[in-house]
Amino acid sequence: MPVRKLRSPGASQIRDTDVGAVIGFLTLVVVGMWWHHGGMNGFGNSIVTKMTALDQITGLLCSEAGLLGLILVTRTPLLERKYGLDRLLNWHRLLGVAMSLLLILHIVFSVWAWSTPGGVFNAVKSLTGGESYMALTAVGTLIILLVTLSSLKWFRNQLSYEMWYFIHLTVYVGLAMSFSHQIVLGSDFATDKLARWFWVGMHVFIILWIIWSRWGSLVRASMRPLRVASVTHEAQGVTSVVLQGSHLQQHRALAGQFYLLRQVVPGRWWRANPFSLSSVPTTAGLRFTIKARGEASEAMTKIRVGTKVIAEGPYGVCTPDAVGDKKALLVAGGVGIGPIVSYLEHLKPSSEPIVLYRAHSNKEVSHLEEIEALVKARNGRVHTLIGPRAKLKVADPFSPKVLLKLIPDLASRVVMVAGPESMVKAVQRGSKAAGVPSENIHAERAWW
Numbered sequence: 088m089p090v091r092k093l094r095s096p097g098a099s100q101i102r103d104t105d106v107g108a109v110i111g112f113l114t115l116v117v118v119g120m121w122w123h124h125g126g127m128n129g130f131g132n133s134i135v136t137k138m139t140a141l142d143q144i145t146g147l148l149c150s151e152a153g154l155l156g157l158i159l160v161t162r163t164p165l166l167e168r169k170y171g172l173d174r175l176l177n178w179h180r181l182l183g184v185a186m187s188l189l190l191i192l193h194i195v196f197s198v199w200a201w202s203t204p205g206g207v208f209n210a211v212k213s214l215t216g217g218e219s220y221m222a223l224t225a226v227g228t229l230i231i232l233l234v235t236l237s238s239l240k241w242f243r244n245q246l247s248y249e250m251w252y253f254i255h256l257t258v259y260v261g262l263a264m265s266f267s268h269q270i271v272l273g274s275d276f277a278t279d280k281l282a283r284w285f286w287v288g289m290h291v292f293i294i295l296w297i298i299w300s301r302w303g304s305l306v307r308a309s310m311r312p313l314r315v316a317s318v319t320h321e322a323q324g325v326t327s328v329v330l331q332g333s334h335l336q337q338h339r340a341l342a343g344q345f346y347l348l349r350q351v352v353p354g355r356w357w358r359a360n361p362f363s364l365s366s367v368p369t370t371a372g373l374r375f376t377i378k379a380r381g382e383a384s385e386a387m388t389k390i391r392v393g394t395k396v397i398a399e400g401p402y403g404v405c406t407p408d409a410v411g412d413k414k415a416l417l418v419a420g421g422v423g424i425g426p427i428v429s430y431l432e433h434l435k436p437s438s439e440p441i442v443l444y445r446a447h448s449n450k451e452v453s454h455l456e457e458i459e460a461l462v463k464a465r466n467g468r469v470h471t472l473i474g475p476r477a478k479l480k481v482a483d484p485f486s487p488k489v490l491l492k493l494i495p496d497l498a499s500r501v502v503m504v505a506g507p508e509s510m511v512k513a514v515q516r517g518s519k520a521a522g523v524p525s526e527n528i529h530a531e532r533a534w535w
């Protein structure tokens with residue numbers, strides 16, 4: 088069968104205004120429900136009714152933030168193709184923080200409202216066990232707060248990715264445990280049948296959505312695993328792995344996208360790590376260029392030919408389509424050269440690509456001949472920037488002055504950058520200061 092490029096996953100039809108409308112509608116329903124159930128009346132009366140009104144609205148908004156956060160991790164193609172997994176995960180984190188702040192306010196207002204006349208101790212006693220379902224809710228709340236705490240940068244840096252991820256998954260348990268009190272306590276759902284059915288229905292709908300989209304995509308990828316067709320040593324600690332499978336005929340993917348790869352071998356099947364395509368994806372295979380950084384990536388560089396691999400994806404909206412008919416500047420740092428090679432293969436000759444390749448030593452340089460050939464065919468050029476930072480000729484190779492000296496027409500180019508976070512930020516800063524509009528600078532955002 089002739090080799091052909093995989094079909095493009097296509098653009099998402101969803102618009103920003105559609106997303107805004109859904110969020111606006113949900114907020115309107117939540118605030119409307121609270122209003123309809125007498126929430127506003129509380130403000131004219133005693134401190135207890137005031138606190139009860141605030142306790143209810145913060146509780147409802149906290150649940151709304153949680154539900155929206157869950158929708159973002161469904162990885163539904165409609166949203167992922169529009170915004171990219173990196174942005175969705177960053178928004179998910181922000182909603183998680185908003186949810187926890189609202190949760191803390193909800194606790195404060197509840198204790199305040201319940202502490203008259205029995206005092207704070209009695210209020211805490213009732214809210215952690217005295218009232219029906221509150222013991223369950225208290226444990227659920229504690230889990231949610233601990234998960235949020237574990238996601239703060241300082242705590243996250245103390246944990247391995249996998250440890251953090253599994254702690255994070257317990258948030259589903261926390262949310263489920265605290266759900267019951269929403270239905271049986273308060274004036275919103277206990278007495279209003281329509282509101283209760285709406286609220287329960289929406290939760291069931293989102294749970295089914297997560298199961299179908301998030302976990303279903305893993306099940307679907309597991310049913311069509313790929314196999315390692317070749318493993319090539321590229322540079323010190325850097326290996327290219329090609330995955331093949333008859334199912335590739337049905338895959339849709341674009342250069343620059345990434346997959347979550349999971350080796351199907353004992354002790355490894357539960358770990359999935361993201362790796363970018365390092366060549367244009369075709370029916371002949373998907374190539375990834377992988378650097379051994381830690382345990383999982385090292386194991387990928389030592390994978391054996393024939394090993395089954397579950398490839399979830401593709402994800403990412405940082406693709407060469409962004410270049411269109413413009414000229415391109417491609418900047419790679421270290422193993423970030425992988426996606427840059429795939430971009431190059433996809434670009435038209437009119438893009439006259441300039442590649443800046445930053446590596447710490449010659450031993451780490453990979454795919455250089457391939458890049459030189461691809462660039463030559465597109466009337467472009469390659470500049471390498473090799474060596475430790477202290478030994479470079481210029482202190483900041485990505486300052487606007489240095490960039491403009493090397494690339495006088497930089498402002499009219501589309502900049503695509505892949506590599507370590509600090510380098511990506513330096514390139515973004517330098518390009519912006521050199522006159523490249525923000526919408527013409529593209530990179531995967533760090534989500535971890």
Ligand SMILES: Cc1cc2nc3c(=O)[nH]c(=O)nc-3n(C[C@H](O)[C@H](O)[C@H](O)COP(=O)(O)OP(=O)(O)OC[C@H]3O[C@@H](n4cnc5c(N)ncnc54)[C@H](O)[C@@H]3O)c2cc1C
Binds near residue numbers: 359362363381535
């Ligand atoms: C969108 C994207 C594309 C990537 N493409 C490539 C590529 O083409 N080639 C390549 O060599 N590397 C790539 N990486 C980096 C690669 O995923 C990590 O090096 C690898 O997951 C490290 O895992 P480890 O267990 O070997 O190392 P660890 O020592 O466990 O982790 C090293 C660092 O990698 C990150 N990391 C670990 N696990 C994950 C995970 N599951 N998801 C996200 N980040 C994680 C963390 O920041 C951690 O600090 C990419 C990362 C992202 C986010």
